[in-house]
Amino acid sequence: MAELAELCAAGDLEEARHVASLLHADLGTKLVRYTEALEAHGISRPF
Structure with a gap:
């Protein structure tokens, strides 16, 4: 991200x-x- 900001x-x-x-x-x-990975561990997606 820093590289992107610097280029801009x-x-x-x-x-x-x-x-x-x-x-x-x-x-x-x-x-x-x-x-x-979340699904493999039975964890619902936070989004």
Whole structure:
């Protein structure tokens, strides 16, 4: 996130867009893993 903020502040929006897309993809993967782990332990999702 810090890198993304720095890129935006520096005006490098093309690179910021690339970094944001990587963060978004990684976040989606982590959310799926988190949800699966909760379900495996019988814990309901908090969202």
